[in-house]
Amino acid sequence: xxxxxxxxxxxxxxxxxxxxxxxxxxxxxxxxxxxxxxxxxxxxxxxxxxxxxxxxxxxxxxxxxxxxxxxxxxxxxxxxxxxxxxxxxxxxxxxxxxxxxxxxxxxxxxxxxxxxxxxxxxxxxxxxxxxxxxxxxxxxxxxxxxxxxxxxxxxxxxxxxxxxxxxxxxxxxxxxxxxxxxxxxxxxxxxxxxxxxxxxxxxxxxxxxxxxxxxxxxxxxxxxxxxxxxxxxxxxxxxxxxxxxxxxxxxxxxxxxxxxxxxxxxxxxxxxxxxxxxxxxxxxxxxxxxxxxxxxxxxxxxxxxxxxxxxxxxxxxxxxxxxxxxxxxxxxxxxxxxxxxxxxxxxxxxxxxxxxxxxx
Amino acid sequence: xxxxxxxxxxxxxxxxxxxxxxxxxxxxxxxxxxxxxxxxxxxxxxxxxxxxxxxxxxxxxxxxxxxxxxxxxxxxxxxxxxxxxxxxxxxxxxxxxxxxxxxxxxxxxxxxxxxxxxxxxxxxxxxxxxxxxxxxxxxxxxxxxxxxxxxxxxxxxxxxxxxxxxxxxxxxxxxxxxxxxxxxxxxxxxxxxxxxxxxxxxxxxxxxxxxxxxxxxxxxxxxxxxxxxxxxxxxxxxxxxxxxxxxxxxxxxxxxxxxxxxxxxxxxxxxxxxxxxxxx
Amino acid sequence: xxxxxxxxxxxxxxxxxxxxxxxxxxxxxxxxxxxxxxxxxxxxxxxxxxxxxxxxxxxxxxxxxxxxxxxxxxxxxxxxxxxxxxxxxxxxxxxxxxxxxxxxxxxxxxxxxxxxxxxxxxxxxxxxxxxxxxxxxxxxxxxxxxxxxxxxxxxxxxxxxxxxxxxxxxxxxxxxxxxxxxxxxxxxxxxxxxxxxxxxxxxxxxxxxxxxxxxxxxxxxxxxxxxxxxxxxxxxxxxxxxxxxxxxxxxxxxxxxxxxxxxxxxxxxxxxxxxxxxxxxxxxxxxxxxxxx
Numbered sequence: 001x002x003x004x005x006x007x008x009x010x011x012x013x014x015x016x017x018x019x020x021x022x023x024x025x026x027x028x029x030x031x032x033x034x035x036x037x038x039x040x041x042x043x044x045x046x047x048x049x050x051x052x053x054x055x056x057x058x059x060x061x062x063x064x065x066x067x068x069x070x071x072x073x074x075x076x077x078x079x080x081x082x083x084x085x086x087x088x089x090x091x092x093x094x095x096x097x098x099x100x101x102x103x104x105x106x107x108x109x110x111x112x113x114x115x116x117x118x119x120x121x122x123x124x125x126x127x128x129x130x131x132x133x134x135x136x137x138x139x140x141x142x143x144x145x146x147x148x149x150x151x152x153x154x155x156x157x158x159x160x161x162x163x164x165x166x167x168x169x170x171x172x173x174x175x176x177x178x179x180x181x182x183x184x185x186x187x188x189x190x191x192x193x194x195x196x197x198x199x200x201x202x203x204x205x206x207x208x209x210x211x212x213x214x215x216x217x218x219x220x221x222x223x224x225x226x227x228x229x230x231x232x233x234x235x236x237x238x239x240x241x242x243x244x245x246x247x248x249x250x251x252x253x254x255x256x257x258x259x260x261x262x263x264x265x266x267x268x269x270x271x272x273x274x275x276x277x278x279x280x281x282x283x284x285x286x287x288x289x290x291x292x293x294x295x296x297x298x299x300x301x302x303x304x305x306x307x308x309x310x311x312x313x314x315x316x317x318x319x320x321x322x323x324x325x326x327x328x329x330x331x332x333x334x335x336x337x338x339x340x341x342x343x344x345x346x347x348x349x350x351x352x353x354x355x356x357x358x359x360x
Numbered sequence: 361x362x363x364x365x366x367x368x369x370x371x372x373x374x375x376x377x378x379x380x381x382x383x384x385x386x387x388x389x390x391x392x393x394x395x396x397x398x399x400x401x402x403x404x405x406x407x408x409x410x411x412x413x414x415x416x417x418x419x420x421x422x423x424x425x426x427x428x429x430x431x432x433x434x435x436x437x438x439x440x441x442x443x444x445x446x447x448x449x450x451x452x453x454x455x456x457x458x459x460x461x462x463x464x465x466x467x468x469x470x471x472x473x474x475x476x477x478x479x480x481x482x483x484x485x486x487x488x489x490x491x492x493x494x495x496x497x498x499x500x501x502x503x504x505x506x507x508x509x510x511x512x513x514x515x516x517x518x519x520x521x522x523x524x525x526x527x528x529x530x531x532x533x534x535x536x537x538x539x540x541x542x543x544x545x546x547x548x549x550x551x552x553x554x555x556x557x558x559x560x561x562x563x564x565x566x567x568x569x570x571x572x573x574x575x576x577x578x579x580x581x582x583x584x585x586x587x588x589x590x591x592x593x594x595x596x597x598x599x600x601x602x603x604x605x606x607x608x609x610x611x612x613x614x615x616x617x618x619x620x621x622x623x624x625x626x627x628x629x630x631x632x633x634x635x636x637x638x639x640x
Numbered sequence: 641x642x643x644x645x646x647x648x649x650x651x652x653x654x655x656x657x658x659x660x661x662x663x664x665x666x667x668x669x670x671x672x673x674x675x676x677x678x679x680x681x682x683x684x685x686x687x688x689x690x691x692x693x694x695x696x697x698x699x700x701x702x703x704x705x706x707x708x709x710x711x712x713x714x715x716x717x718x719x720x721x722x723x724x725x726x727x728x729x730x731x732x733x734x735x736x737x738x739x740x741x742x743x744x745x746x747x748x749x750x751x752x753x754x755x756x757x758x759x760x761x762x763x764x765x766x767x768x769x770x771x772x773x774x775x776x777x778x779x780x781x782x783x784x785x786x787x788x789x790x791x792x793x794x795x796x797x798x799x800x801x802x803x804x805x806x807x808x809x810x811x812x813x814x815x816x817x818x819x820x821x822x823x824x825x826x827x828x829x830x831x832x833x834x835x836x837x838x839x840x841x842x843x844x845x846x847x848x849x850x851x852x853x854x855x856x857x858x859x860x861x862x863x864x865x866x867x868x869x870x871x872x873x874x875x876x877x878x879x880x881x882x883x884x885x886x887x888x889x890x891x892x893x894x895x896x897x898x899x900x901x902x903x904x905x906x907x908x909x910x911x912x913x914x915x916x917x918x919x920x921x922x923x924x925x926x927x928x929x930x931x932x933x
Binding site: 369 | 661742759778905906
Binding site: 071073078 | 540
């Protein structure tokens with residue numbers, strides 16, 4: 001059990017700086033997910049915590065002790081690799097026991113721990129098998145078993161579910177959640193899949209190109225995304241973005257098609273008259289009867305999902321294709337015009353240059 | 361391939377069968393000769409095995425022939441020691457070197473790599489006199505170490521292991537580091553066990569190489585108790601005007617051929633693997 | 641060449657690589673330099689005086705008719721061995737590739753001669769062709785050929801070529817078969833649909849695809865014939881009769897240990913070294929180029 005502190009950490013490969021100043025205090029027992037697209041540096045951060053990459057600048061502390069100089073073995077951490085990294089010539093039992101054997105633990109104790117972990121993960125009947133005789137899901141569990149027996153301070157996960165098929169992924173997500181509730185060990189989990197992030201994480205670190213774009217709970221990140229990047233990354237289908245202009249009094253916003261939408265809670269007097277980026281999530285559009293003061297969407301095509309309908313179309317002469325998600329089934333024809341509204345509190349405004357959220 | 365020309369298939373098999381027979385022919389005649397008495401060999405050309413098999417082989421093993429001065433038994437033992445020594449020696453030092461080259465970064469790494477590489481181009485036959493002198497200066501003539509050590513540093517095994525190590529996933533190494541192991545642990549607990557098949561393949565090749573050495577043992581042994589089997593056989597042929605003990609020579613040759621041939625036949629898969637991979 | 645995972649130890653790698661480097665230095669590099677050094681020295685037989693003579697040793701051997709003869713003999717010998725061993729092996733490999741059933745059994749029976757040492761192979765053939773007790777020489781005499789390779793240089797050459805090639809057929813067969821089996825069946829089938837006969841299919845499709853293997857084996861066979869066949873010559877002919885089979889490696893042995901001509905044999909060693917190194921380098925260059933199609 002431990003807390004992990006990332007204090008303004010930087011990483012460079014030669015002259016190439018890839019991680020730019022990330023700070024985060026991970027609480028004892030917290031399950032934190034580092035989320036981001038490929039190449040954003042999330043695995044690098046994980047490896048810096050593990051000790052597999054050298055920290056160029058800044059500090060990482062586990063339980064208050066700075067660990068920058070410590071070898072992975074001395075940091076009391078355990079890691080599940082994307083490809084599981086099971087020792088192919090050892091049985092499941094030996095794979096799980098290896099780390100304990102190196103630490104010269106008593107045989108009886110090793111036996112006890114491995115059996116207990118095997119029980120938790122339902123691996124008891126596989127203890128004598130070799131990795132190549134196991135399915136993907138079973139191998140994944142062995143990888144986790146290897147971590148559990150160590151009883152480390154921190155668990156590290158490097159995209160552990162990405163090699164599993166969709167159905168298995170859902171099942172393993174649940175098992176991971178249950179495991180975490182049972183054991184309560186501080187966990188850092190890396191993934192590019194936002195569903196995993198939203199369902200598993202107590203908090204998320206959303207990364208963009210080496211920067212921590214936002215750190216917050218899943219709901220915070222969804223409802224109040226800090227940057228345009230985060231807003232576009234979280235949520236499926238992705239948020240719609242429009243160029244818009246605030247009226248001079250900052251109380252409403254003009255969108256293509258000439259409509260004015262009221263801005264929430266008192267308006268934004270500082271931004272009066274300025275161009276901004278407006279974001280609206282597809283699921284926040286509502287169909288409305290009234291034609292004035294509503295947004296008119298010219299239907300391009302419709303996707304029927306059963307539970308929802310996705311309508312894709314254009315506002316005014318805008319070239320951008322927008323998406324609206326409406327509950328229930330609708331058979332709209334191409335070329336038809338829909339009237340849509342959005343609640344003011346569901347509007348997201350971003351500064352055009354900095355791409356940060358405009359708070360009010 | 362859907363070929364409706366059965367006679368072609370028949371011809372193919374016939375040719376192959378004939379080929380195998382022709383190739384096996386010399387061995388067959390040798391075997392036959394090793395089972396006859398000397399008179400039988402010198403007076404006629406026996407085509408079928410005779411009745412002196414046990415007698416001939418026994419004589420070869422315990423007494424040898426003529427002026428060779430050592431029994432085939434002793435010489436076989438020497439050949440065996442040399443073959444095993446070379447096989448184990450080469451495999452061990454190559455594992456260590458390949459490990460160093462692949463998993464560590466150190467100054468002179470590339471320099472050492474090229475140095476080892478050069479040995480591929482220098483078979484012992486092109487440097488016989490100077491190498492002999494070095495061995496003599498080190499007092500290693502007429503000794504097992506002289507037979508073994510100079511031959512265990514060539515590059516093929518090192519390159520084979522290097523190639524294999526490059527395919528081992530990095531994550532296994534990282535997992536060991538996280539589990540608390542250092543490089544030595546990784547090497548013995550993980551890398552070497554995973555290299556089992558390569559080691560087996562190399563063992564076959566190197567055993568045959570060591571057993572079949574001729575020029576090198578010829579150069580550095582003058583004491584008969586260190587003669588290897590092949591040297592002994594050649595000596596048996598050197599009778600000048602006298603009569604060669606053909607039946608003993610043939611029996612000894614059979615004994616010289618059987619161990620490596622058995623290894624190739626029973627470990628054919630590893631042998632083929634070893635050959636094709638060392639030539640990449 | 642780079643793996644991402646590197647251990648941080650600075651001293652350990654030196655210890656790991658030390659055994660191989662030490663042996664390489666002591667038994668490979670140092671003697672090679674010694675050979676180079678000795679080739680430009682003239683030492684008297686007692687080893688008392690050495691004089692630097694520049695390229696005189698080389699000049700001398702290149703005007704020595706015996707050495708020139710041995711170069712010629714070596715060339716004839718090696719190319720013959722290569723041609724015989726490779727063509728026979730290719731033929732058998734083509735047959736074995738066609739034989740779907742029993743291919744592994746044939747493979748076993750054709751490959752095992754590789755396990756026989758060149759000198760042992762020599763003894764086998766020596767026995768068969770021996771003028772007094774040899775079965776085949778009896779047969780040859782019976783049909784009117786006066787067979788005695790201890791007197792006839794041409795016959796001696798024939799015998800050593802045969803003994804050397806016999807063993808190498810196995811080696812070549814292994815590689816040719818592997819190469820043939822690696823050719824995707826679809827190529828051959830496409831040619832068959834296009835109407836090509838089996839022979840045509842072989843020469844126009846399979847053989848060209850086999851050319852890297854072919855080239856590789858050519859070099860390997862030549863190096864084999866230059867070096868490893870020492871045992872064959874030493875066992876059967878000892879270079880004779882009349883230098884007819886005095887290949888270069890044998891002459892080096894003879895001059896080093898029996899005539900004790902140190903400068904001369906060192907010069908010859910250097911030349912042989914040069915030939916072997918060139919062949920190996922050519923092979924590597926060629927393989928590298930070919931691999932990048």
